[in-house]
Amino acid sequence: xxxxxxxxxxxxxxxxxxxxxxxxxxxxxxxxxxxxxxxxxxxxxxxxxxxxxxxxxxxxxxxxxxxxxxxxxxxxxxxxxxxxxxxxxxxxxxxxxxxxxxxxxxxxxxxx
Amino acid sequence: xxxxxxxxxxxxxxxxxxxxxxxxxxxxxxxxxxxxxxxxxxxxxxxxxxxxxxxxxxxxxxxxxxxxxxxxxxxxxxxxxxxxxxxxxxxxxxxxxxxxxxxxxxxxxxxxxxxxxxxxxxxxxxxxxxxxxxxxxxxxxxxxxxxxxxxxxxxxxxxxxxxxxxxxxxxxxxxxxxxxxxxxxxxxxxxxxxxxxxxxxxxxxxxxxxxxxxxxxxxxxxxxxxxxxxxxxxxxxxxxxxxxxxxxxxxxxxxxxxxxxxxxxxxxxxxxxxxxxxxxxxxxxxxxxxxxxxxxxxxxxxxxxxxxxxxxxxxxxxxxxxxxxxxxxxxxxxxxxxxxxxxxxxxxxxxxxxxxxxxxxxxxxxxxxxxxxxxxxxxxxxxxxxxxxxxxxxxxxxxxxxxxxxxxxxxxxxxxxxxxxxxxxxxxxxxxxxxx
Numbered sequence: 001x002x003x004x005x006x007x008x009x010x011x012x013x014x015x016x017x018x019x020x021x022x023x024x025x026x027x028x029x030x031x032x033x034x035x036x037x038x039x040x041x042x043x044x045x046x047x048x049x050x051x052x053x054x055x056x057x058x059x060x061x062x063x064x065x066x067x068x069x070x071x072x073x074x075x076x077x078x079x080x081x082x083x084x085x086x087x088x089x090x091x092x093x094x095x096x097x098x099x100x101x102x103x104x105x106x107x108x109x110x111x112x
Numbered sequence: 113x114x115x116x117x118x119x120x121x122x123x124x125x126x127x128x129x130x131x132x133x134x135x136x137x138x139x140x141x142x143x144x145x146x147x148x149x150x151x152x153x154x155x156x157x158x159x160x161x162x163x164x165x166x167x168x169x170x171x172x173x174x175x176x177x178x179x180x181x182x183x184x185x186x187x188x189x190x191x192x193x194x195x196x197x198x199x200x201x202x203x204x205x206x207x208x209x210x211x212x213x214x215x216x217x218x219x220x221x222x223x224x225x226x227x228x229x230x231x232x233x234x235x236x237x238x239x240x241x242x243x244x245x246x247x248x249x250x251x252x253x254x255x256x257x258x259x260x261x262x263x264x265x266x267x268x269x270x271x272x273x274x275x276x277x278x279x280x281x282x283x284x285x286x287x288x289x290x291x292x293x294x295x296x297x298x299x300x301x302x303x304x305x306x307x308x309x310x311x312x313x314x315x316x317x318x319x320x321x322x323x324x325x326x327x328x329x330x331x332x333x334x335x336x337x338x339x340x341x342x343x344x345x346x347x348x349x350x351x352x353x354x355x356x357x358x359x360x361x362x363x364x365x366x367x368x369x370x371x372x373x374x375x376x377x378x379x380x381x382x383x384x385x386x387x388x389x390x391x392x393x394x395x396x397x398x399x400x401x402x403x404x405x406x407x408x409x410x411x412x413x414x415x416x417x418x419x420x421x422x423x424x425x426x427x428x429x430x431x432x433x434x435x436x437x438x439x440x441x442x443x444x445x446x447x448x449x450x451x452x453x454x455x456x457x458x459x460x461x462x463x464x465x466x467x468x469x470x471x472x473x474x475x476x477x478x479x480x481x482x483x484x485x486x487x488x489x490x491x492x493x494x495x496x497x498x499x500x501x502x503x504x505x506x507x508x509x510x511x512x513x514x515x516x517x518x519x520x521x522x523x524x525x526x527x528x529x530x531x532x533x534x535x536x537x538x539x540x541x542x543x544x545x546x547x548x
């Protein structure tokens with residue numbers, strides 16, 4: 001078990017959340033609460049950088065979907081960056097790879 | 113060492129005179145005084161029980177005057193009715209037989225109406241010719257001892273009561289737990305069909321592996337008739353576990369059955385489910401969703417072949433095991449989780465089952481089972497396809513049994529529920545398969 005750790009930084013495009021550890025039943029509520037507290041302006045891009053994420057279960061997927069809903073409610077967009085291979089495989093099976101914008105990384109040049 | 117120990121003797125000698133004086137005071141205490149005021153009662157009776165001598169201590173306990181007792185009453189007159197009875201039936205016979213009795217618990221009456229628990233010992237004194245002369249009796253006050261014993265008894269009763277209550281609480285907790293498990297089992301069964309509908313010209317088999325008997329699973333499946341020509345089937349996996357997931361499972365199952373009666377086109381049925389789940393949960397900010405495969409079976413009695421039309425929403429692809437010993441996935445890419453978006457893309461596919469072919473549906477508990485020594489590898493879709501190829505040509509029942517064995521072999525690497533559903537067309541001439 002790797003405890004979830006989330007760091008937040010601001011990019012020119014909007015907030016970037018870097019997720020480390022396990023996004024599972026224990027950790028997912030933390031991401032959901034953090035995202036729910038984010039103020040997004042219309043046209044901004046919320047980036048979830050999953051490069052440091054080690055595990056993601058269905059609770060984690062639900063948190064990602066909730067983040068997408070939150071962004072869209074603010075007329076902002078959302079993207080997942082540096083998605084680990086196994087999570088990418090699952091996103092493919094459940095069709096979420098077409099619903100999320102996927103970025104290779106969350107660097108300053110990153111954009112939709 | 114010797115010198116030192118010699119010196120240590122000296123103080124004793126110095127205190128010796130004081131000690132001797134104390135001893136002298138005790139020894140001056142005459143035998144008569146000791147008899148009268150001993151810390152126990154003394155009495156002597158004739159062989160018929162008549163009291164001949166009694167000490168002051170016992171008279172004091174009884175609240176009687178010596179004149180009223182000596183020569184006028186018998187020992188048994190001092191006893192309570194119960195004590196008297198016990199004396200006559202046990203005490204006296206024992207005394208006659210053994211010449212002495214010791215430590216018998218009796219009760220003596222007080223003049224004021226009270227009673228004192230006592231311990232009585234008696235001994236017969238014999239004359240020089242061996243004839244019994246008199247009986248000497250000591251009576252010990254057992255009030256403190258009785259109070260102590262009663263206290264012990266009360267404590268023991270309290271301890272037993274506490275133990276009984278703990279036992280009762282444990283039984284109650286066990287009964288509650290059993291009741292809860294019964295309720296969960298009933299609910300779980302309500303999420304799955306009792307029996308699969310018999311599809312003409314087909315065989316069906318299913319299996320449900322529950323990861324934990326305490327938690328309602330979120331996997332589901334069903335097979336049921338739609339109209340005169342078609343049957344429908346579905347299998348899926350609700351996100352999460354427990355009562356909340358079970359509520360979604362129940363809603364999902366009955367929505368799909370009702371939707372199929374309205375329009376059994378697979379994409380239409382799953383779209384209806386998507387709308388229902390989205391409106392009920394995700395629109396309110398509480399996303400709940402499932403992956404599902406929904407399909408129809410349309411047997412052609414003239415050819416024995418069955419046309420399968422299916423749609424998938426975010427579910428792993430189904431496998432077809434062919435009579436010729438091959439197996440393939442039926443790809444359904446692009447189908448989205450059901451219930452997260454107001455309008456979900458769903459993937460459709462069609463295949464035909466010939467005699468000896470079997471369609472296998474499963475939930476991702478199977479492909480996501482952890483394998484390997486350190487449980488870090490996933491079983492995966494490749495391994496499942498290889499397993500399916502090995503069993504291609506087998507009946508649905510045989511395929512399910514083989515997969516059940518596979519699941520058992522995963523041991524603790526299998527930590528999720530798994531639903532399995534196999535639908536097959538029996539081989540027309542039951543050819544003997546060549547083992548590969």
